[in-house]
Amino acid sequence: MADRGQGGSSVSDELVFAADTAVVPISDHCYDASLTDRWNALGGTPNGGYMLAVCLRALSFELDRPDPLVASAYFLRPGRHGPAQVHTDTVRTGRRVSTGQARLVQGPAEVVRVVASYGDLAISGGRTRVRALPPVLPDPDQCTDMTGGRQLAGVTIIDRVEYRSVRAPGWTGGEPSGDSDFEFWMRLRDAGDTDVFTLAMLVDAAAPAVLELGEVGSSTVELTVHIRARPAPGWLACRVSTRYLINGLHEEDFEIWDSRGNLVAQSRQLGIVPTG
Amino acid sequence: MADRGQGGSSVSDELVFAADTAVVPISDHCYDASLTDRWNALGGTPNGGYMLAVCLRALSFELDRPDPLVASAYFLRPGRHGPAQVHTDTVRTGRRVSTGQARLVQGPAEVVRVVASYGDLAISGGRTRVRALPPVLPDPDQCTDMTGGRQLAGVTIIDRVEYRSVRAPGWTGGEPSGDSDFEFWMRLRDAGDTDVFTLAMLVDAAAPAVLELGEVGSSTVELTVHIRARPAPGWLACRVSTRYLINGLHEEDFEIWDSRGNLVAQSRQLGIVPTG
Numbered sequence: 035m036a037d038r039g040q041g042g043s044s045v046s047d048e049l050v051f052a053a054d055t056a057v058v059p060i061s062d063h064c065y066d067a068s069l070t071d072r073w074n075a076l077g078g079t080p081n082g083g084y085m086l087a088v089c090l091r092a093l094s095f096e097l098d099r100p101d102p103l104v105a106s107a108y109f110l111r112p113g114r115h116g117p118a119q120v121h122t123d124t125v126r127t128g129r130r131v132s133t134g135q136a137r138l139v140q141g142p143a144e145v146v147r148v149v150a151s152y153g154d155l156a157i158s159g160g161r162t163r164v165r166a167l168p169p170v171l172p173d174p175d176q177c178t179d180m181t182g183g184r185q186l187a188g189v190t191i192i193d194r195v196e197y198r199s200v201r202a203p204g205w206t207g208g209e210p211s212g213d214s215d216f217e218f219w220m221r222l223r224d225a226g227d228t229d230v231f232t233l234a235m236l237v238d239a240a241a242p243a244v245l246e247l248g249e250v251g252s253s254t255v256e257l258t259v260h261i262r263a264r265p266a267p268g269w270l271a272c273r274v275s276t277r278y279l280i281n282g283l284h285e286e287d288f289e290i291w292d293s294r295g296n297l298v299a300q301s302r303q304l305g306i307v308p309t310g
Numbered sequence: 311m312a313d314r315g316q317g318g319s320s321v322s323d324e325l326v327f328a329a330d331t332a333v334v335p336i337s338d339h340c341y342d343a344s345l346t347d348r349w350n351a352l353g354g355t356p357n358g359g360y361m362l363a364v365c366l367r368a369l370s371f372e373l374d375r376p377d378p379l380v381a382s383a384y385f386l387r388p389g390r391h392g393p394a395q396v397h398t399d400t401v402r403t404g405r406r407v408s409t410g411q412a413r414l415v416q417g418p419a420e421v422v423r424v425v426a427s428y429g430d431l432a433i434s435g436g437r438t439r440v441r442a443l444p445p446v447l448p449d450p451d452q453c454t455d456m457t458g459g460r461q462l463a464g465v466t467i468i469d470r471v472e473y474r475s476v477r478a479p480g481w482t483g484g485e486p487s488g489d490s491d492f493e494f495w496m497r498l499r500d501a502g503d504t505d506v507f508t509l510a511m512l513v514d515a516a517a518p519a520v521l522e523l524g525e526v527g528s529s530t531v532e533l534t535v536h537i538r539a540r541p542a543p544g545w546l547a548c549r550v551s552t553r554y555l556i557n558g559l560h561e562e563d564f565e566i567w568d569s570r571g572n573l574v575a576q577s578r579q580l581g582i583v584p585t586g
Contacts, residue, residue, distance in 0.1 A: 103559065104532045104580045106382035108409050108425050110402040125423055126386040130582060131531055133384050133423070147401055147409070149384050149423055151531050151580075160558020160583050163523050165490065214441065247439050255407060255427050256380045258534045260580050262556045278573050280538045282436020283379065285576060297554050300561060302578050304380045304427075304536050306406060307436050 047194040047222040051232055055084070057092045057120055065092045065120045067138070069113050071190060076241070078188030080113040082146075082254045083238025087231045089136035089148040092120035094231075097132040097152045101230050105150035106258040113138070113145045125149070130159070155230070155264050168291040169217035169271040174198045180218060180240075182206050195239050196223050205245040214243040214276040219269045220290070228265045228292075236270065237288045237301035243276040244284050249307045252284070257303035268293030282307045323470045323498040327508055331360070333368045333396055341368045341396045343414070345389050347466060352517070354464030356389040358422075358530045359514025363507045365412035365424040368396035370507075373408040373428045377506050381426035382534040389414070389421045401425070406435070431506070431540050444567040445493035445547040450474045456494060456516075458482050471515050472499050481521040490519040490552040495545045496566075504541045504568075512546065513564045513577035519552040520560050525583045528560070533579035544569030558583045 054072055057065035073084035086107040094100060118140045125133040131151040138146040153159075171177065177198035184206065186192065199218035204211035220236060222228065228236075237259050242252040271291040276284050283306055290299040330348055333341035349360035362383040370376065394416045401409040407427040414422040429435075447453065453474035460482065462468065475494035480487035496512060498504065504512075513535050518528040547567040552560050559582055566575040 106384075106425060106532065106534060108382075108401070108427060110404065110409060125384065126420065128386065133386060135423070144402065147411070147425055149382065149425055149532075151384060155557075158557050160585060161525070161555060162557055163555040165553045249437070256382065256425075256534070258382060258532070258578065260559075260561060262554065262559065277440070277442045278538065278576065279437060279439040280573065281431075281434050281438055283536075283538065285536060297556065300554065302534065309436060 046224040048227065048232065050194065051222065051235070055087045055091050055231060057088065059095065063096065063122050065095070065122070067118045067120055069115055069118050071115045072194060074188055074190040076186065076189055076251055077112070080115065081191050081235065081238060082107065082109050082257060083235035085113050085138055085146050086148060086257065087235045089120055089138050089146060090150060090231050090234055092122050093134045093136050093150055093152065096122035096124055097134045098127060099132045099152040099154055101153055101155040102150050102234065102261050103131060103153045104258065104260050105148055105234060106256065108147045108256050109254050110144055110146060114140055155261070164297065168295050169273050171217055171219060171271060172200065174219045174269050177219060178202060191239055194223055195236070196221055197240060203241070203246055210246045210248045212247060214246045216243070217271065217273050220272050221269050227267050228270065230261050230264060233261055233265060233290060233299040234259050236290060237299055238303070240272065240274060242305060243274045243286055244279060244305060244307065247276070247279055251308050252305035255304045255306055257301060259299055259301040261299050263296050263298045265292040265298040266294045282309065322500040324503065324508065326470065327498065327511070331363045331367050331507060333364065335371065339372065339398050341371070341398070343394045343396055345391055345394050347391045348470060350464050350466040352462070352465055352527055353388065356391065357467050357511065357514060358383065358385050358533060359511035361389050361414055361422050362424060362533065363511045365396055365414050365422060366426060366507050366510055368398050369410045369412050369426055369428065372398035372400055373410045374403060375408045375428040375430050377429055377431040377540070378426050378510065378537050379407060379429045380534065380536050381424055381510060382532065384423045384532050385530050386420055386422065390416055431537070440573065444571050445549050447493055447495060447547060448476065450495045450545050453495060454478060467515055470499055471512070472497055473516060479517070479522055486522050486524045488523060490522045492519070493547065493549050496548050497545050503543050504546065506537050506540055509537055509541060509566060509575040510535050512566060513575055514579070516548070516550060518581060519550045519562055520555060520581060520583065523552070523555055527584050528581035531580045531582055533577060535575055535577040537575050539572050539574045541568040541574040542570045558585065
């Protein structure tokens with residue numbers, strides 16, 4: 035694992051992520067959480083996937099099954115660094131999945147509304163038939179840091195998540211390519227295992243593909259992630275695509291494949307670009 | 311429009327759909343609805359997209375904006391024909407979108423949980439850039455009825471929705487092709503205009519693509535639909551794809567393009583196949 039050379043911390047970012055998404059039960063169906071400044075996205079506020087992961091950690095206490103299979107998050111307003119509460123409810127305990135709801139609130143304001151269905155990814159439920167291939171990429175060591183080593187003001191998530199691709203996206207050099215489909219490697223720096231909650235953050239952890247179409251930002255209205263398997267340790271191969279920017283709204287599709295070549299997460303979000 | 315020759319009814323199926331998804335306010339945030347037997351899917355129970363459309367009709371009263379931009383439905387148990395109530399709440403009225411929640415209940419049981427964000431599709435919010443083409447299909451008149459004229463026991467939705475493609479899927483003849491990507495035409499029979507609520511039903515109205523992989527059925531755990539534009543009248547060109555069946559769970563991606571060649575709806579659902 036790479037030496038970060040940042041104060042010599044020996045704590046892996048996976049452990050930092052686990053601590054930063056930890057929730058503490060304070061009463062029935064209510065948990066204390068704290069949104070740290072270590073997972074900031076563009077805009078300097080907590081990344082949406084990070085806030086989703088906090089909600090999913092709380093739901094893993096609420097529900098009787100361990101793994102989120104599908105989760106939908108509606109982002110209502112920007113999160114703030116500091117204390118938050120997560121209120122959870124069981125919607126239905128079914129034969130094969132259990133469904134719950136989580137609301138992340140800060141003070142009087144609800145920030146994120148989540149509905150999710152949980153199951154057990156260790157139980158085989160049927161046949162497997164995969165009709166697409168993982169991203170084809172050179173070894174991570176032969177790829178370039180997608181941030182180009184640049185700092186983006188307030189964007190702390192790139193201190194903890196590592197992105198590597200054949201070349202940096204055009205927008206990072208001020209020249210959007212017009213091609214909003216690409217593949218790249220991603221992992222937590224100094225990562226050991228990656229768990230299912232980390233996947234829910236990582237599908238939202240890269241810069242929006244719509245930046246490659248010349249937009250300067252995007253806010254997520256809604257994100258749904260399907261967790262398809264528990265990931266193996268190692269680099270994750272990612273594929274992102276935005277095909278339809280229509281009246282300032284766009285989807286972003288995201289896939290994450292693990293080091294064994296298995297699809298582990300698939301997400302789609304609806305984003306909205308800033309108006310002049 | 312085709313003569314259905316079924317009792318000579320002159321009421322268009324769009325009007326039938328509007329009546330069958332109508333909701334009546336009975337108290338604050340509560341609406342009466344009735345699930346009819348005219349929109350049954352495989353299994354003889356009300357189609358999930360139909361129940362979602364009922365919820366979206368109720369939310370259009372709850373929220374201050376007219377069009378669902380994105381809606382996520384969690385299907386908790388099969389619906390039954392007969393009375394239902396929809397309970398709605400405003401989650402957040404924002405600057406550009408309004409978000410609400412709907413719960414469709416029958417007796418003591420919650421059947422569907424929906425979260426959705428509404429906006430106004432008549433307001434241009436930004437740039438348009440489309441990086442994919444509509445399905446390429448022969449004229450509907452030169453296509454074949456995808457059901458092969460067969461009746462499927464209890465599946466009444468095919469009496470009201472028309473499906474045409476170059477050839478019927480292999481599974482309809484007992485020989486699944488293994489190809490779960492295809493394109494076809496769809497519309498309500500005798501349709502006039504198609505509205506945004508109908509789109510939410512139509513993305514779930516075709517037989518699951520996973521049947522072409524040899525599965526015999528699929529239940530939707532969750533469906534998220536993005537409504538991208540109000541559709542023009544006429545046939546709708548559709549594209550469906552299932553690429554990842556993993557341990558009995560699969561996504562189904564769906565696109566609907568209108569007769570002007572504009573993408574009007576995009577959906578993804580997580581389905582679960584029956585176990586032996």
